[in-house]
Amino acid sequence: MISLLSEEEQVILDILMKDKADEFLQILHMFHKFTYVENK
Structure with missing residues (x-):
């Protein structure tokens, strides 16, 4: 995949993606955990 972003933008994007993950x-x-309790 060709990146059109600058390196700085790429770093910020990686951090955002990691946070979201x-x-x-x-x-x-x-x-x-909730479903596990419900099924017990």
Whole structure:
């Protein structure tokens, strides 16, 4: 994939994506615990 962004923008984008991924995993984990309790 050819990047049209500058290196600085690429770094910022990587940080944003990582933050979003961490948030998503936390939400997924909470949801998983919730469904696990419901199914017990």
